[in-house]
Amino acid sequence: MMDLLNNLSIGFGVAFTLTNLLYAFGGALLGTLIGVLPGLGPVATIAMLLPSIYALDATPALIMLAGIYYGAQYGGSTTAILINVPGESSSVVTAIDGYQMARKGRAGAALAAAGLGSFFAGCVGTIIIAAFAPPLTELAFKFGPAEYFSLMVLGLIGAVVLASGSLIKAIAMILLGLLLGQINTDVISGVPRYSFDIPELTDGIGFVAIAMGVFGFGEIIANLGKPAEHREVFTKDVKGLWPTRQDFMNAFPAVLRGTALGSILGVLPGGGALLASFAAYTVEKKMRMSPGEVPFGQGNIRGVAGPESANNAGAQTSFIPMLTLGIPPNAVMALMVGAMTIKGIQPGPQVMTSNPELFWGLIASMWVGNAMLVILNLPLIGIWIKLLTVPYRFLFPAIMSFCCIGLYTLNNNAFDVYMGAGFAVVGYVFYKLGCEPAPLLLGFILGPMMEENLRRALLLSRGDWTTFATRPLSAGLLLAATLMIVVVMLPSIKKKRAEAFQEEA
Amino acid sequence: MKIKNQRDFWSGLMFIVIGIAFAWGATSYNFGSSARPGPAYFPFGLAVLMSLLGALLLFKSLTIETDDGEPIGAWAWKPLGVIVAAVAVFGWALPHLGMVIALPLLVIGAAMASDEFHWKDAVINAVVLTIGCWVIFIWGLKLTIPLWPTLFAR
Numbered sequence: 001m002m003d004l005l006n007n008l009s010i011g012f013g014v015a016f017t018l019t020n021l022l023y024a025f026g027g028a029l030l031g032t033l034i035g036v037l038p039g040l041g042p043v044a045t046i047a048m049l050l051p052s053i054y055a056l057d058a059t060p061a062l063i064m065l066a067g068i069y070y071g072a073q074y075g076g077s078t079t080a081i082l083i084n085v086p087g088e089s090s091s092v093v094t095a096i097d098g099y100q101m102a103r104k105g106r107a108g109a110a111l112a113a114a115g116l117g118s119f120f121a122g123c124v125g126t127i128i129i130a131a132f133a134p135p136l137t138e139l140a141f142k143f144g145p146a147e148y149f150s151l152m153v154l155g156l157i158g159a160v161v162l163a164s165g166s167l168i169k170a171i172a173m174i175l176l177g178l179l180l181g182q183i184n185t186d187v188i189s190g191v192p193r194y195s196f197d198i199p200e201l202t203d204g205i206g207f208v209a210i211a212m213g214v215f216g217f218g219e220i221i222a223n224l225g226k227p228a229e230h231r232e233v234f235t236k237d238v239k240g241l242w243p244t245r246q247d248f249m250n251a252f253p254a255v256l257r258g259t260a261l262g263s264i265l266g267v268l269p270g271g272g273a274l275l276a277s278f279a280a281y282t283v284e285k286k287m288r289m290s291p292g293e294v295p296f297g298q299g300n301i302r303g304v305a306g307p308e309s310a311n312n313a314g315a316q317t318s319f320i321p322m323l324t325l326g327i328p329p330n331a332v333m334a335l336m337v338g339a340m341t342i343k344g345i346q347p348g349p350q351v352m353t354s355n356p357e358l359f360w361g362l363i364a365s366m367w368v369g370n371a372m373l374v375i376l377n378l379p380l381i382g383i384w385i386k387l388l389t390v391p392y393r394f395l396f397p398a399i400m401s402f403c404c405i406g407l408y409t410l411n412n413n414a415f416d417v418y419m420g421a422g423f424a425v426v427g428y429v430f431y432k433l434g435c436e437p438a439p440l441l442l443g444f445i446l447g448p449m450m451e452e453n454l455r456r457a458l459l460l461s462r463g464d465w466t467t468f469a470t471r472p473l474s475a476g477l478l479l480a481a482t483l484m485i486v487v488v489m490l491p492s493i494k495k496k497r498a499e500a501f502q503e504e505a
Numbered sequence: 506m507k508i509k510n511q512r513d514f515w516s517g518l519m520f521i522v523i524g525i526a527f528a529w530g531a532t533s534y535n536f537g538s539s540a541r542p543g544p545a546y547f548p549f550g551l552a553v554l555m556s557l558l559g560a561l562l563l564f565k566s567l568t569i570e571t572d573d574g575e576p577i578g579a580w581a582w583k584p585l586g587v588i589v590a591a592v593a594v595f596g597w598a599l600p601h602l603g604m605v606i607a608l609p610l611l612v613i614g615a616a617m618a619s620d621e622f623h624w625k626d627a628v629i630n631a632v633v634l635t636i637g638c639w640v641i642f643i644w645g646l647k648l649t650i651p652l653w654p655t656l657f658a659r
Contacts, residue, residue: 166513168562172520175555179527179548186534186544193544194530221588224618225581393621394630397612400588401634404595404611405604409648417596421589428585432577433516451547463540 004131007360011130014361015368020063023056024365027064028372031071036078046335058343059358063365065339066319069332070369073315074118074377077308081110082384083399085216090274090311092438093281095215097296097303104299109243111381113251113301114308115374121259121309122370125316128263129363132320145456146467150477152450155275156443157481167489170439173430177440180205181447188455200415208410209419210444212403214437217420218427220396243301250293251305254284258306262313267320274445280310282484316366323351323359512575513566520559527552587618603653604643608635 014020046065056064073090080091081098094114101110143151156174183194184204195201243251261283262276284306285296294300322333345351351359390398407416430437461467469475508514528549537543591614598607609631616627642648 166562168558168565169513169516172516172555172558172562175551175558176520176523178551179523179555182527182548182551189535189544191534191544193534193548194527217588217592221581221584221618224584224588224620225579391621393616393619393623393626396619397615397627397630398634400592400615401608401612401638404592404599405608405638405642405650408596408599409642409650412649414596414600417599418593421592421596424589424592425585428581429519432512432580433519434512434575435516454547455542458539458542463538465539 007356008130008364010356011360011362011364014059014357015063015364020060020361020365021368023060023064024067024369025372027067028071028369028376031068031073032075032078032373032376033071034068035072035075046332046339058340058345058355059361061339061343062336062358062362063369065336066362066366067369067372069336070122070312070315070366070373073312074115074373077114077118078111078377078384081107081114081304083395084219085399085403086211090277090315091308092441093277093307094304094311096281096438097298097300100297100299101301101304106299106301107384108381109247109301110299110304111384112243112378113247113305115377115381117251117255117258117305117309118312119370119374120255121262121313122316122373123367124259125263125266125313126363126367126370128313128317129320129323129366130360142473144471144474145453145460146471146474147477148453149450149457150468150474150481151275152446152453154477154481154484155278156439156446157484166434167485169435173435173437173440174443177443177445178447178450180210180440181444182451184448187448187452200411200413204448205419205444206407206410206416207441207445209407209416210423211441212407213420213423214427214430214441216399216403217424218431218437220399221424221428222431223392223396247301250290251301254280254287254302254306255309257283257287258309259313262310262315263317265310266314266317274311274314274442276314277307277311278442280306286487312370319362319366323362508566508574509569510566510571510575511577513562515577517559517562517564517566520562521556522559524552524554524556524559528556584618588615591615591618600651601655603651603655604638605635605653608638 015024046068076086077091077094077098080086080095081102084095084099086092086095098110098114101107181204183201185192185195185202192202258276258280261280265276265279281303284300284302287302289295293302296303318333322336340346340351345355345358403420404417407420408414410416427437430440457467458465467474468478531545531549531552534545535543536545536549539546591611594614595607595611598610602610609628612631612634613627616622616630639652643650643652
């Protein structure tokens with residue numbers, strides 16, 4: 001305990017210097033701006049800024065990069081809520097209920113819930129990193145490829161629970177996403193797959209191209225296809241910028257649950273924040289509804305507060321494997337590791353002892369960065385909402401402009417723009433056929449990781465598939481996934497039966 | 506035989522066709538064995554599984570009765586064609602004609618997909634967005650986006 005306080009005081013001593021505060025603020029501001037612009041993700045931004053950190057000291061440089069990371073996370077949920085385009089893979093879930101809230105004139109409440117929930121989760125996450133970084137890394141050591149594979153199966157099944165339509169369709173969409181993720185160069189053998197000799201395809205399809213094509217363009221086409229009066233636009237009467245007392249009462253437990261889930265799942269390398277947000281949504285959906293609450297999928301504030309807290313807590317604790325083991329859990333962290341190496345710091349367990357100022361300063365600046373995001377974003381909520389009153393005929397060309405430029409700047413190449421156009425058609429077809437695209441996106445993101453772990457697990461077990469069931473952790477995860485399917489099936493069976501009985505009567 | 510659920514019927518068919526295509530594509534790669542999975546191992550398994558689910562969906566759509574047959578409804582051909590074309594044209598125009606021409610083309614072109622299209626609104630929107638995008642992306646974020654047609658650039 002004394003150690004913890006001692007370490008944190010070193011950290012805050014570093015974080016509260018004027019220059020470091022400025023860099024944290026600059027990073028958070030830049031990150032929010034970038035997160036709000038669909039398509040420009042934190043990965044692209046950090047990659048662009050990497051050369052500029054040569055001039056900076058290691059600590060302010062990393063503090064700024066970390067600020068961009070949270071800022072983008074937050075900005076990504078803003079677009080998810082306002083225009084249903086998740087700026088970040090982890091805000092895919094936020095879009096489900098957040099966008100519905102925005103359409104009902106409650107964008108302010110949704111944004112505030114996301115912001116305050118994230119801030120709370122960020123505070124807790126910071127303390128957790130400081131307190132548990134060493135013991136939590138032990139848990140990650142216990143995870144072999146079989147466990148990772150099972151964990152991802154669980155994560156994907158969790159995503160199925162999200163889709164409100166047919167279970168079979170949702171699972172098929174996951175599989176389609178996994179298959180789209182197979183369009184790449186095979187990691188193990190180096191063979192390009194499904195690339196039709198197109199060089200751009202050997203690197204895989206960009207996540208952004210799919211997200212923008214399906215969610216951005218596809219949605220626009222679907223909206224324009226409806227007569228103007230049925231269009232999915234927002235109600236003009238915006239009911240207050242702030243959540244009501246009832247909102248707080250509903251959202252607070254969700255924030256607590258989301259924070260707990262996110263802190264635990266974030267430690268696991270491999271998309272911790274992403275899994276956390278999905279898991280949190282699943283948990284919230286399974287919780288008992290209080291009387292008079294809006295159903296999920298129609299704008300329940302818990303569906304925003306839970307996943308947002310979880311993904312922020314997960315984003316925080318995902319620093320643990322990076323800082324302690326030097327293993328980057330996601331692309332952003334990989335770039336952070338790159339930034340550390342540029343500054344001559346070898347990431348790994350020794351950072352904590354050899355560069356205590358950097359280590360604890362970074363942790364403290366996470367809290368500072370989160371606090372700044374709240375200060376920065378709460379006053380801006382009014383501006384974001386004003387944005388929604390813009391008539392659709394002005395809004396959709398603007399969305400398209402940002403998306404197209406974002407697509408182009410991904411690789412400074414028109415190829416991604418064409419991919420986006422292609423996925424616009426795909427997205428519209430999905431819409432027409434009643435196939436929900438969110439599970440597809442998740443499958444696509446997890447696909448390559450899942451394959452790698454499956455193949456490694458099989459290599460280790462010499463081709464024995466029972467390895468997934470005999471290793472206790474893996475078996476537990478798979479069991480949980482099976483249970484989830486059973487639970488989801490039950491009410492739908494019940495409902496179908498009820499309908500059948502009604503027809504007979 | 507009557508299709509009792511249009512949406513499920515066609516999505517089932519879609520999953521089967523795509524699944525078969527991926528499985529067929531996988532046959533040109535090394536399958537390996539369970540002990541040494543090759544590049545075709547995982548996608549082939551996925552594709553087969555997806556086709557099976559598609560078949561299940563197809564079967565359900567032909568057997569289980571729905572209230573209204575879940576019609577797909579009319580296709581919005583005009584917005585679909587216009588939006589996709591606008592994006593594709595932008596992809597070609599940006600590297601060749603620069604943002605100054607490509608972006609107004611995109612904005613005005615896309616606006617034509619809407620049945621509330623007015624020339625005046627679309628032009629105003631195009632001007633505002635082009636300036637806005639210049640400020641944000643080129644001036645602010647210093648991204649390397651071609652601004653002028655390559656004819657004029659040195």
